[in-house]
Each structure stands twice: as C-alpha cells, then as structure tokens.
Amino acid sequence: xxxxxxxxxxxxxxxxxxxxxxxxxxxxxxxxxxxxxxxxxxxxxxxxxxxxxxxxxxxxxxxxxxxxxxxxxxxxxxxxxxxxxxxxxxxxxxxxxxxxxxxxxxxxxxxxxxxxxxxxxxxxxxxxxxxxxxxxxxxxxxxxxxxxxxxxxxxxxxxxxxxxxxxxxxxxxxxxxxxxxxxxxxxxxxxxxxxxxxxxxxxxxxxxxxxxxxxxxxxxxxxx
Numbered sequence: 001x002x003x004x005x006x007x008x009x010x011x012x013x014x015x016x017x018x019x020x021x022x023x024x025x026x027x028x029x030x031x032x033x034x035x036x037x038x039x040x041x042x043x044x045x046x047x048x049x050x051x052x053x054x055x056x057x058x059x060x061x062x063x064x065x066x067x068x069x070x071x072x073x074x075x076x077x078x079x080x081x082x083x084x085x086x087x088x089x090x091x092x093x094x095x096x097x098x099x100x101x102x103x104x105x106x107x108x109x110x111x112x113x114x115x116x117x118x119x120x121x122x123x124x125x126x127x128x129x130x131x132x133x134x135x136x137x138x139x140x141x142x143x144x145x146x147x148x149x150x151x152x153x154x155x156x157x158x159x160x161x162x163x164x165x166x167x168x169x170x171x172x173x174x175x176x177x178x179x180x181x182x183x184x185x186x187x188x189x190x191x192x193x194x195x196x197x198x199x200x201x202x203x204x205x206x207x208x209x210x211x212x213x214x215x216x217x218x219x220x221x222x223x224x
Contacts, residue, residue, distance in 0.1 A: 012070070017096035019075040019082025019089055024097070025050065027059055029068030030223060035132070036105040037062040037069040038097050040117030044077040044084055046144065054114040054137055054199055054206065061207045062112070065214060066223035068105060072097050074117075087120055094124040098131065108132045110218070112210070115140050115170070115197065119148045126156035133217060135161045135210060138197050139179070143170035153183040160187040161213040163206055165195025188213060 008028035015024045029036070039062070041055045042048030050071035059069045074090045075082030082089065101109055110133045113121035118136035125131040139162055140148050153160075162180055164171050173191070180189045190209040195202040214220050 012072070012100070015072060015097060015100045017075060017082070017089075017093040019080075019085075019093070021079075021081050022072045022075065022093060022096065023050075023077075023079040024070060024072035024100075027063050027069045027071075029063065030066035033067050033105075033107065034220070035067050035110050035218065036101045036107045037067050037110045037112065038094070038101060038121075039069055039071050040094060040111075040113035040121050041071070041074070041077075042115035042117055042138075043143070043146075044074055044116075046116075048114075048116060049073055049078055052114060053203065055117070057203045057207055058112045058114065058135070058137065058210060061210045062110065062214070064211070064222050065220045067110070067220075070097060070101055087116070090116075090120045091124040094121055098125070098128065102130055110214075111135065112137065114138055115143070119150075122150065122156065122160075123152065126152055126158065131158060133159045133161075133213075135163070135213070137163050137206060138168060138171060138199065139164060139176065140170040140197075141172065141175045141179070143197075150179050150182075153179065156184055159213075159217045161209065162187070162189045163192065163209045164189075165192045165197060165199055165202065167194060168197045170197045186217070 112135035
C-alpha cells in the first residue's frame with residue numbers, strides 16, 4: 001500500500017443531511033485504499049463533537065492502514081445545521097455520510113462510533129451492504145436518563161467489534177455481555193481493564209483492539 005499523505009486534512013463542504021449542511025472533515029488515505037471509513041461522535045448534549053479524543057484516536061488507527069476517514073458533526077452540533085433529534089434524525093445524518101463516502105470513493109465502508117455515535121451507527125449501518133464492518137466503542141446502555149436498546153443486533157450480519165471499559169458507568173459489564181451474546185456472529189468483545197466510559201488513560205488499548213480487529217477481519221497492514 002502506498003504511503004498516505006498524513007498531513008492532508010480536508011474540510012468537506014458538500015455533505016448535507018435532511019436537516020441541512022453537516023460540518024465534516026476528511027483525513028486523507030492512500031490512493032489505493034481498499035476501504036473508506038466513517039467515525040461518529042458521542043452525544044452532543046454531553047459535549048460530543050467530531051473532535052472528541054476517542055473519535056480522534058479511532059480515526060488515527062484507521063488512517064494508519066492508509067484508509068480515508070470521514071468525521072462529521074451531527075445536526076445541531078458545531079456548524080452543522082438543524083437541531084438535535086434524540087437519535088432519530090441522527091441516523092439519517094449517518095446515512096447521508098455513507099452516501100457521501102460512496103459517491104466520493106466508490107469503496108466498501110467501515111464504520112466506528114463512540115458512545116451515542118456507536119449506538120446510532122449500529123442502527124443505521126446494520127444490514128447496509130455498503131458497510132462491511134462495525135466498531136462500537138463504549139456502547140451505552142443507560143446514560144444521563146437515556147436508555148439504549150439493541151434488539152436488532154441478532155439480525156445484524158456484518159463483523160462487529162465492541163470495545164468497552166470494565167468500569168464504564170454507562171455500559172455495565174453484565175448488560176454489555178448480554179447484548180454481545182445476542183448479536184449475530186461474527187462479533188468480538190474486548191474489555192479494557194479498569195477503563196471508564198471515556199477510556200481515560202487507556203486510548204492506546206482501544207487503538208490496539210481496533211488495529212487487531214482490522215488486521216484479522218480485513219487483512220490490512222499498517223501503512224504508517
């Protein structure tokens with residue numbers, strides 16, 4: 001795989017969802033990249049944006065394989081138009097981002113999302129034939145008065161990676177184990193020992209889990 005232009009960061013001006021323009025940036029990949037990647041951010045009402053640390057570290061991991069990575073702000077976040085829609089319209093925002101990646105690259109897509117972004121992405125991407133793999137980081141079960149349900153996962157065919165901390169206050173281990181065991185195969189669950197929901201001080205372990213999964217399921221080699 002050719003060397004990636006690591007310094008290239010492009011502001012995307014033509015990503016629009018049903019609620020209007022979505023603020024977005026693209027980290028460049030290699031010319032012969034075999035996949036494109038979408039990474040989604042945590043809950044905007046909790047301060048989540050595409051510049052979140054977990055989102056950034058996930059992006060860097062995928063980019064190390066020479067893959068182009070798109071990040072965007074959900075409706076009503078940052079410079080994105082529209083207003084927060086409690087997870088309904090946000091799924092449409094993800095579909096709009098998938099459409100943009102398909103038009104731009106004509107490549108199969110890998111998805112990763114942190115917390116709210118992971119929950120919304122699983123719903124939006126499961127069963128979408130363009131998306132070949134799904135990564136959920138810090139998948140929430142109950143957070144700040146919001147409940148998240150994953151009854152659709154037994155019918156979600158793509159390879160799935162779940163990475164959570166053993167001290168995640170929004171996704172207790174027992175509940176995450178139940179969700180994981182109900183999900184269709186192939187699925188993998190990686191526990192980051194002693195990590196909280198935000199993986200404070202443990203982001204290298206999150207990156208390692210993503211890297212191992214990408215190498216195992218998609219046979220890519222690090223291009224950095």
